[in-house]
Amino acid sequence: MLGDFHVHTQYCQHGADDKMEAYVLQAIEKGFTHLSFTEHAPLPESFTDPAPHRDSTMDRNKVEAYVMEGKALQKQYKNDLQINIGFEVDYIRGYEQETQTFLDMYGPEMDDGILSVHMLQAPDKSFFCIDYSEEEFERAADAFGGLTPLYKAYYGSLQASVEADLGHFKPKRIGHITLVQKFQLAYPKPADFSKEQHLLLDLIKNKGYELDVNTAGLYKAFCKEIYPPAELIAYAAKTGIPLVPGSDSHAAGGIGKGFEYLSDYSLHLPQRLTL
Template sequence: MPGDFHVHTQYCQHGADDKMEAYVLQAIAKGLTHLSFTEHAPLPESFTDPAPHHDSTMDRNKVEAYIMEGKTLQKKYKNDLQINIGFEVDYIRGYEQETQTFLDTYGPEMDDGILSVHMLQAPDKSFFCIDYSEEEFGRAADAFGGLTPLYLAYYNSLTSSVEAELGLFKPKRIGHITLIQKFQLAYPKPADFLEVQQHLIEIIKKKGYELDVNTAGLYKPLCKEIYPSAELIAYAEKLDIPLVPGSDSHAAAGIGKGFEQLSAYSLQLPQGLHI
């Protein structure tokens, strides 16, 4: 396994208090060669976090400390592990310019990055964090007028994220593209979205982007499935889209969790990284 390329830290307001160094030591103990810290980038300043506890991302005032701590660890463990510092950036339709401003500012410091969709705007203009909780997901479905329009809004937003102009430092890896299914055992998928999903993957291919193969869903009690599903991973492989493994760990013990279930796939390093 080349490494774990989707990892959060103590700077995440909804994660564990484990220090970044604990993640590094866990990665070394597991025999990984690479580790990418991809902390949730701060949301746009004019955007209000819709999560009930407003804890979706890191504190904007701690970005510099996060980068500095990462660079210190890069130097300390340079002979044991390639450590990459970056962000998981939220794509929120209508906030592209602010998102690009953040990327223009911190992009030169980024070794790796992920572009994801967590926030969706309902027809009544209210926003929802669709992976926050089962209850919030139910509220979102009501606000969108049902599960089908909610799913379609999610995939439309993902498509927009891939096509969006976000500047030179836009992340080229698209995160957990079936996150909308996090609560699928409580809210069964209302239809077969395979055609929509395959179209998204085709756009990812056209752009030359990568796919986050994310094991976190396996351990979500109402999901029990990798993001994306095996069927979609196979389709991405058929198109020769780079598949990059990530645990989406929010605690040190989660590094590489579930990676044994990825052994059948041809996994790769993120573009621009090396052995």
């Protein structure tokens, strides 16, 4: 296995306190050659985190410390592991300019990155963090007028994320493209969205982007499948989209978790964001 390219750290407010070095040591122990730190970038300043504990991302004033700690580890372990420093950046419709401002500022420091949709705006203009909890997911579905419009808004926002102009340092990997299914065993998928999903993958292919093949969903009590599931991974592979594995670990022990389920796929290193 090449490595784990979707990893959080102690800087994430909703994860474990394990230090970045603990993740590095775990990756080395697993025999990986690469590791990408992709901490949740701070949300746009004018955006209020809709998650009940306002803990969706890292603190804005910790960004420098995160980057410096990552760079120190990069040097320290350079003979054992290629460490990439980057961010999982939220794509929030209507906040493209502020998102680009962040990327323009920190992009030059980034080796890798993921662009993800977690936040959706309901017709009444309120925002929801759709993966926060079952309760929040249910509240979101109510606000959207049902699961079908919620799913449609999710895929619409993902398509917009691929097409958005976020400047030179826009991440080239689209995160967990079936996150809306995180609670599917509690709230069954209301319809077949393969048309939207295939359209999304076609857009990803046309842009030359990559797919985050994310094993975290396997371990979510109400999901129990990889983001995205096998048939979409197969479609992406057939289309020629690079598949980049990620555990989405929020604790050091999660590095590479579930990667045994990816052994049938040909996996790729991410393209570097900066050279």
